[in-house]
Amino acid sequence: MTDSQPRMLANRLRRNERRLKPWRLQREISCYRVYDRDIPEIPLQVDRYGDALHVATMLRPDEEERAESTPWLEELLEAAADALGVAEGDLFLKHRRRQQGRDQYSRFGSQAATRVVAEDGLRFEVNLSDYLDTGLFLDHRRLRREVRAQAAGAAVLNLFAYTGSFSVFAAAGGARSTMSVDLSNTYLDWAGRNLALNRESIPLPEDAPEGTPPGDLAHHVLVRADVLRWLDDAPAEGWDMVIVDPPSFSNSKAMNDVLDIQRDHPALLSAAMRTLRPGGVLYFSTNRRGFRPDAGMGEFAAVEEITGRTVDLDFERHRPHRAWRLRHR
Known part of the structure; x- marks a missing residue:
């Protein structure tokens, strides 16, 4: 130096x-x-x-x-x-x-330097000390905003949900329900806290039973599961919006398979598309360096890359992710 x-x-x-x-x-x-x-x-x-x-x-x-x-x-x-x-x-x-498998999401400290921060009027818990990442991926700010704008009345499925920020934005945007699927109890608990932090900003769905108290979160469900296995038995055409933001690589002890998003994204997205209702939208994002989308994706979906509109001013120098919007043909 x-x-x-x-x-x-x-x-x-x-x-x-x-x-x-x-x-x-x-x-x-x-x-x-x-x-x-x-x-x-x-x-x-x-x-x-x-x-x-x-x-x-x-x-x-x-x-x-x-x-x-x-x-x-x-x-x-x-x-x-x-x-x-x-x-x-x-x-x-x-x-x-360069992280191997679950290392990216493993806890390596116990200082518990947690804060509650705000984004677009919503609140999120971040942990600045104990994990490699804080619990809120700042580069997805614009994509979260798009999800919120498109979520009114939608049933939303959030796969590899992490701490649930996409689910919170969807719920605040008027989604009639959200389902957050992740393999980690730690992160699902964190997602639950993020939802609870935003009770006052999450409207009740129109079909909520009479007398349901404001801030009730019963329509926003957390599911602990291996996403790859869960999709095998997931209801067909059950959701209006699906969010797929997986790790680049994962070999968690609790998983039955090893996920390599470069290798596995065609099968993963094809399975996720089966859960999407006609007229719905699937958002897919990855931060895998050098990621190459498979040309075969066009066989099961209409695919539009939307990276440009999902990268905000503070990430323009080094774009950390790429993103796509998929619809049924």
């Missing part, structure tokens, strides 16, 4: 913060990416969650050894906190490496 790198990082963070300020104030955004490997010699991702910073290193193995044996990273973190006016205790560091 050169002596100038902390100063370079601080200057870039201040510049990015000034550039994003009008956009985030207009949109009332409090959680956003402020730096994403802008300077090649400083391979960090810096996300702001209100008054806290979540910093992830993007280091090669040889760089990790250097970072651990020198004050390089510590000095960069100090510069970042100072530039953005964040207290030392509100800065959280993760080391983002």
Whole structure:
């Protein structure tokens, strides 16, 4: 590290913060990416969650050894906190490496630095300390907004639901029901807390029994299951909207199979399309690097890539995902 790198990082963070300020104030955004490997010699991702910073290193193995044996990273973190006016205790560091299977979602700490943050008037619990990811994928902000806008009156199926943010947005958009399917009890419990945080923003469905109290969540169901196996017996044409946002790779001990989204997405999406009613829409997103959609998808669905409209201003430098909308032909 050169002596100038902390100063370079601080200057870039201040510049990015000034550039994003009008956009985030207009949109009332409090959680956003402020730096994403802008300077090649400083391979960090810096996300702001209100008054806290979540910093992830993007280091090669040889760089990790250097970072651990020198004050390089510590000095960069100090510069970042100072530039953005964040207290030392509100800065959280993760080391983002190529993950194997369930490692991406495994718990590796117990500090329990949880916060409740806001997005588009809804509230979500994030954990800044104990997992590689925080519980709210910021790059899906626009796609969540689209789901909310299209959800009125719909039965919504959320596969690989994680902490349920898509389900919350669908419910707040007037979905008559949501079903969130995930293999992890930890994340389903988290999804339940996110739904509960937003009771006042979730309207009752039109067919709710008379006398149902406001904020009742009975129509928003959490299901623990291996999605690949669950789809084998899922009702045909049972939902108006299906959301498929799987991990790139998963070999959880609780799964019967190993999921490789590059290899398995045609079969996965074909099975998911069978659950979709005529006239419905399926949203598929993946953050797999170098992902190549199979040309055969067109045999069972009308496929439209929508990545461009799902990437917000703070993620334009390095697009972290691709997204598609599928409909029955």
